[in-house]
Amino acid sequence: MSKNVIIIGGGVAGLSSGIYGQLNGYDTEILEMHTLPGGQCTAWKRKGYTFDYCIHWLVGSSSGPFHDIWKETGALDEHTEIWDPDTYVTMRMPDGEDFIIYADIDRWEQYLVDMVPEDRKPIAKMCNDMRKMSSMQMFEDPAFRRSVLDYIRFMIKSGPAVRLFMKYGKMSLYDYFKKLDFQNEQLKKRLQGITAGMEDFSAVGFLFVLLWFSQKNAGYPIGGSMPFTMRMADKYKALGGTFTGKSRVEKILIDGDRAVGVRMADGTLKYADYIIGACDLHALMYDMLDGKYLTPKIKKAFAQWPLFKSIVQVSFGINRPIESEYHTYQVIAPGESIGNTTLTAAYGISNYNHDPEITPEGKCVMKLLFDSPFELWEDLKGEEYRAEKEKIASDATEKLEKLYPDVKGCVEVVDVATPLTDIRYTGVYRGAFEGFLPTSKNMTKTLSNTVKGLDNFYLAGQWLFPGGGLPPSAQSGKWLFQLITKKDKKKFRVS
Ligand SMILES: Cc1cc2nc3c(=O)[nH]c(=O)nc-3n(C[C@H](O)[C@H](O)[C@H](O)COP(=O)(O)OP(=O)(O)OC[C@H]3O[C@@H](n4cnc5c(N)ncnc54)[C@H](O)[C@@H]3O)c2cc1C
Numbered sequence: 068m069s070k071n072v073i074i075i076g077g078g079v080a081g082l083s084s085g086i087y088g089q090l091n092g093y094d095t096e097i098l099e100m101h102t103l104p105g106g107q108c109t110a111w112k113r114k115g116y117t118f119d120y121c122i123h124w125l126v127g128s129s130s131g132p133f134h135d136i137w138k139e140t141g142a143l144d145e146h147t148e149i150w151d152p153d154t155y156v157t158m159r160m161p162d163g164e165d166f167i168i169y170a171d172i173d174r175w176e177q178y179l180v181d182m183v184p185e186d187r188k189p190i191a192k193m194c195n196d197m198r199k200m201s202s203m204q205m206f207e208d209p210a211f212r213r214s215v216l217d218y219i220r221f222m223i224k225s226g227p228a229v230r231l232f233m234k235y236g237k238m239s240l241y242d243y244f245k246k247l248d249f250q251n252e253q254l255k256k257r258l259q260g261i262t263a264g265m266e267d268f269s270a271v272g273f274l275f276v277l278l279w280f281s282q283k284n285a286g287y288p289i290g291g292s293m294p295f296t297m298r299m300a301d302k303y304k305a306l307g308g309t310f311t312g313k314s315r316v317e318k319i320l321i322d323g324d325r326a327v328g329v330r331m332a333d334g335t336l337k338y339a340d341y342i343i344g345a346c347d348l349h350a351l352m353y354d355m356l357d358g359k360y361l362t363p364k365i366k367k368a369f370a371q372w373p374l375f376k377s378i379v380q381v382s383f384g385i386n387r388p389i390e391s392e393y394h395t396y397q398v399i400a401p402g403e404s405i406g407n408t409t410l411t412a413a414y415g416i417s418n419y420n421h422d423p424e425i426t427p428e429g430k431c432v433m434k435l436l437f438d439s440p441f442e443l444w445e446d447l448k449g450e451e452y453r454a455e456k457e458k459i460a461s462d463a464t465e466k467l468e469k470l471y472p473d474v475k476g477c478v479e480v481v482d483v484a485t486p487l488t489d490i491r492y493t494g495v496y497r498g499a500f501e502g503f504l505p506t507s508k509n510m511t512k513t514l515s516n517t518v519k520g521l522d523n524f525y526l527a528g529q530w531l532f533p534g535g536g537l538p539p540s541a542q543s544g545k546w547l548f549q550l551i552t553k554k555d556k557k558k559f560r561v562s
Pocket of ligand 1: 314493
């Protein structure tokens with residue numbers, strides 16, 4: 068008899084858990100409060116336009132353990148085309164100049180040296196640090212499956228990267244730039260612009276991101292978020308998994324410190340051998356479990372680790388093609404406003420010209436993203452909320468037209484998704500769309516996928532790893548079933 072498993076949440080973590088569960092002979096059901104799978108990795112249609120919410124870059128798009136997971140879960144298949152951009156981002160500075168962060172490290176180094184030859188040394192040091200990070204081996208398996216030999220192999224192969232980790236693992240990017248001691252004031256300002264508003268962002272995190280781009284291992288799957296998660300959902304269903312939409316879980320049922328089932332919002336009770344929480348961690352621990360099984364580490368994380376700032380996405384359907392020199396501009400504009408939000412640093416504007424599946428023939432899709440503190444949103448309701456969305460639509464259109472004057476008069480759809488939209492559709496705590504921000508203090512930390520004192524209950528999803536994102540969310544589902552199969556004395560299978 069297969070054991071049955073209830074998975075709360077049908078985002079990437081829930082889908083991945085379901086797929087590895089089915090592959091290993093478990094009878095799983097995903098209970099998802101929305102109608103569709105995908106969670107935050109989603110997109111929507113408005114008047115013939117597709118507005119994508121999530122994937123800008125996907126770590127593991129071409130190789131490595133994350134790539135294996137994308138293949139095993141069907142998220143990427145042999146037909147998925149990957150677009151690798153030349154640039155990571157282009158910063159439009161207040162003086163109107165562009166500061167480009169190239170995806171290729173060698174090209175970026177040459178660009179920076181040409182711009183400020185006097186800072187050749189610190190530029191070379193920074194780019195070499197990124198290159199050294201490439202020696203970092205990613206573990207395919209969770210810690211309990213690793214042998215001493217695995218660690219020895221890891222230390223030998225990852226030596227240069229490990230040394231950097233030891234040096235900068237607890238350093239913020241802001242301090243890292245300071246330590247490099249650039250002399251050119253303009254370059255200093257531009258580099259500091261990368262971290263503006265996130266002064267404690269991890270230095271190591273930054274080095275990794277640019278390395279992945281340079282290795283062409285953080286590309287964009289053509290079609291974007293919706294086909295990506297639909298491929299996972301199709302694989303899950305093909306393996307016999309049950310996806311039940313419009314099913315909100317309210318409580319975890321406990322019998323003598325053992326999770327035995329869930330109570331749905333409509334009062335229905337469902338029972339299973341194992342319960343996996345693959346939804347928002349705060350809701351799971353504080354609401355569904357009434358705060359009874361909070362571990363000191365989870366308590367500390369919510370008390371001390373900063374969250375990703377909530378965001379507003381304004382999507383535009385434009386009735387003519389618009390060319391862009393660079394796909395994404397980060398327009399540096401501290402102190403400017405969009406609606407009630409005073410920007411701490413910048414807003415981003417992206418053009419989807421690189422994706423023919425998203426950009427309709429003869430048209431253009433763009434989006435503007437900005438951080439907006441959750442405090443501005445938590446009590447906003449009714450008319451006030453509608454008025455704020457309208458103001459945002461108007462301010463954002465103005466900003467778009469400033470960057471792209473050709474757009475004037477051609478915007479036929481404006482769609483505003485706020486932090487409250489994200490919460491309504493996915494329940495994410497305070498709109499922290501990737502969970503905990505990776506900082507100098509938590510970069511090397513993770514949360515456990517088991518809860519001390521509560522048997523048969525497991526956790527998956529972005530909240531377990533500061534930095535969140537799609538790869539760790541999907542990996543958490545795989546690692547979980549490696550643990551569960553071990554407990555059940557079964558051999559773990561990926562196909
Ligand atoms: C605008 C934006 C851009 C992003 N860009 C990138 C990117 O470029 N690259 C990248 O790697 N990551 C990106 N991310 C992050 C990525 O989307 C998330 O880290 C990832 O999707 C999280 O997956 P998850 O399954 O852990 O959580 P979620 O996607 O939040 O899924 C949780 C699921 O649980 C469901 N749920 C919640 N409560 C209940 C309940 N009580 N009962 C039943 N179901 C429930 C929700 O509806 C949801 O479907 C982006 C996110 C956003 C919002």
